[in-house]
Amino acid sequence: MIKLRFAPSPTGNLHVGNFRTALINFLYAKKHNGHFLLRLDDTDNERSKLEFEKSIKEDLIWANICWDSETKQSNRIDRYNDVLKVLIEKDFVYPCFETAEELSLKRKSQLSSGKPPVYDRASLNLSDFDKEEFCSKGLKPHYRFFLNHETIFWNDLIRGECKYNLSNVSDPILVREDGRFIYTLASVIDDVDLNITHIIRGEDHVTNSAAQLQIFDAMNAARPLMGHLPLITDLKGEGLSKRIGSLSIKDLKKEEIESISLNSYLSNIGTSKNTELKKGINKIIEEFDISHFGRSPTKFNFDELNNINKKLIQQLDYKTFKSKFRDETQILDENCWNIIKKNITSFKEVKEWNEIIFGKVTDNEIDKDVREVFFKTLPDGQFDENTWFNWSQKIKENLELKNNEIFKLMRKVLTNRMFGPEISELILILGRDKIIERLKSK
Ligand code: GLU
Numbered sequence: 115m116i117k118l119r120f121a122p123s124p125t126g127n128l129h130v131g132n133f134r135t136a137l138i139n140f141l142y143a144k145k146h147n148g149h150f151l152l153r154l155d156d157t158d159n160e161r162s163k164l165e166f167e168k169s170i171k172e173d174l175i176w177a178n179i180c181w182d183s184e185t186k187q188s189n190r191i192d193r194y195n196d197v198l199k200v201l202i203e204k205d206f207v208y209p210c211f212e213t214a215e216e217l218s219l220k221r222k223s224q225l226s227s228g229k230p231p232v233y234d235r236a237s238l239n240l241s242d243f244d245k246e247e248f249c250s251k252g253l254k255p256h257y258r259f260f261l262n263h264e265t266i267f268w269n270d271l272i273r274g275e276c277k278y279n280l281s282n283v284s285d286p287i288l289v290r291e292d293g294r295f296i297y298t299l300a301s302v303i304d305d306v307d308l309n310i311t312h313i314i315r316g317e318d319h320v321t322n323s324a325a326q327l328q329i330f331d332a333m334n335a336a337r338p339l340m341g342h343l344p345l346i347t348d349l350k351g352e353g354l355s356k357r358i359g360s361l362s363i364k365d366l367k368k369e370e371i372e373s374i375s376l377n378s379y380l381s382n383i384g385t386s387k388n389t390e391l392k393k394g395i396n397k398i399i400e401e402f403d404i405s406h407f408g409r410s411p412t413k414f415n416f417d418e419l420n421n422i423n424k425k426l427i428q429q430l431d432y433k434t435f436k437s438k439f440r441d442e443t444q445i446l447d448e449n450c451w452n453i454i455k456k457n458i459t460s461f462k463e464v465k466e467w468n469e470i471i472f473g474k475v476t477d478n479e480i481d482k483d484v485r486e487v488f489f490k491t492l493p494d495g496q497f498d499e500n501t502w503f504n505w506s507q508k509i510k511e512n513l514e515l516k517n518n519e520i521f522k523l524m525r526k527v528l529t530n531r532m533f534g535p536e537i538s539e540l541i542l543i544l545g546r547d548k549i550i551e552r553l554k555s556k
Contacts (some may be wrong), residue, residue, distance in 0.1 A: 116148035124166035141402040152181035173363040206332040209255035210237035233284035258285040271341030278324035306335040314341040370461040375423040384412035
């Protein structure tokens with residue numbers, strides 16, 4: 115059985131880019147009847163917060179991304195220490211004693227003499243005596259993985275044949291001097307122990323992946339398949355804009371974006387497929403195919419997402435709509451909902467139309483004489499679908515205006531809006547009393 119994971123660090127709210135990674139891993143797992151694990155990378159105990167862990171989970175649940183199992187790196191420190199010991203014994207990992215200032219000085223002098231700022235492995239030359247001296251002075255080592263400076267190859271699930279030359283990469287730090295594990299090693303140990311078969315993440319992890327493949331080898335473990343998604347860019351394709359980069363799922367919820375709209379959109383951007391509203395998460399799983407993803411930039415277009423959301427609202431049946439708005443004091447009945455839903459683009463507008471239909475509408479722009487004509491010509495008897503036209507013709511006999519000008523005035527005086535549902539239908543839901551009230555108010 116295949117097994118994929120989403121491994122967020124709970125150091126902030128889930129943003130769109132990371133959410134997409136979760137979605138794609140989930141879809142891949144479910145498409146192949148596999149297992150989806152949620153792993154919290156919380157070894158950075160200064161920045162990791164329980165509140166973010168909660169909010170990440172809340173956002174995933176909101177989006178119908180359900181995980182089959184869950185794990186937390188902070189619960190596995192003993193295991194990481196055991197593996198570290200073995201890797202040190204086998205000379206894959208070595209202790210280093212440089213301070214942050216020393217390392218920064220080394221980098222500066224390498225750069226100023228035109229060399230790449232690669233760690234020079236000076237600590238490898240320390241004798242046991244030197245190391246003991248450092249320790250007796252109270253210095254604590256940090257640990258680095260000894261990279262094989264070779265070109266590493268893998269068949270990427272998204273990028274195809276990949277190679278990465280590790281000769282200009284510093285030996286990655288695995289454990290800080292305070293004993294905290296960096297996710298580079300912790301992640302590989304988890305992936306090995308928990309039998310992860312596929313890792314899909316952003317392109318910004320390519321260097322990490324190349325180094326981590328060597329750690330899998332050092333642990334004598336099978337390498338998982340890797341896939342690297344192009345990062346989401348803004349519309350100009352110029353890298354992640356601040357706005358999109360910081361666009362969190364919480365922000366999108368505030369914009370009344372529904373999870374199915376977001377899932378539909380994110381499951382198709384970066385592919386050759388058109389973005390469109392999908393019936394539900396199962397439909398998205400059914401249509402998911404990793405080979406549709408390529409290396410072209412993935413542009414995030416908020417208007418496109420909004421259009422999908424708009425379509426969703428316009429298709430919503432009354433029962434679902436009501437379940438969403440059960441807290442409203444006045445609620446549109448089924449007839450009203452079916453009429454207004456064709457014209458609204460977000461759930462925010464539902465509240466506005468609720469106000470327009472049930473509340474007070476005062477238009478201050480239409481002339482009193484015009485209102486009087488509207489009032490006098492209002493047809494008697496039961497309103498039906500022809501009422502608005504008959505009414506408009508009577509108005510026309512009194513005012514020298516074209517049909518479309520009359521319709522505009524009608525809309526303005528009845529709703530104080532320039533756009534909205536068909537006037538013919540609006541008249542029926544407002545009813546005579548409300549119409550008279552609006553014609554008379556000023
Ligand atoms: N915690 C890492 C991150 O959020 C996980 C990366 C990975 O998927 O391995 O970047």
